[in-house]
Amino acid sequence: SDLDAGRQKATSCAGCHGVAGISNNPAWPNLAGQKEQYLQIQLLAFRDGLRSNPIMNGMAKTLTDADIDNLAAYFASLKRE
């Protein structure tokens, strides 16, 4: 996966999940330092409708497999401070 591409793509996630992957809202999960494969599985599930959340289904709809790999790698790489 490509961390820089992940970082780029993640700019559209920062609004809810925080610039450093620590979210601004108690109902939205922190992503920093989460397990890479878990993040991948959830993004695929949101994209393919296996997991339903109005916001995330919309956000994930246009992600390619490569985007998902890169995003998962990027957020997993962030320190969990």
Add this chain to the structure above:
Amino acid sequence: SDLDAGRQKATSCAGCHGVAGISNNPAWPNLAGQKEQYLQIQLLAFRDGLRSNPIMNGMAKTLTDADIDNLAAYFASLKRE
């Protein structure tokens, strides 16, 4: 919520999510330091079938609302090291 009760209840979660809430398997999420309300929402969703995962639907089936509150508070309280 009751952190001690949450710690007690969490003994049955440690097998997958790790004693300190950092999981042993790349496909299972870390819970330490996750957002309390997010954890609550997910446990309720697993219990009530709004989110499907064979393992977690089973684990959550018998949890009471108090268990869920206590578990969410407990894992949220763990350091995110």
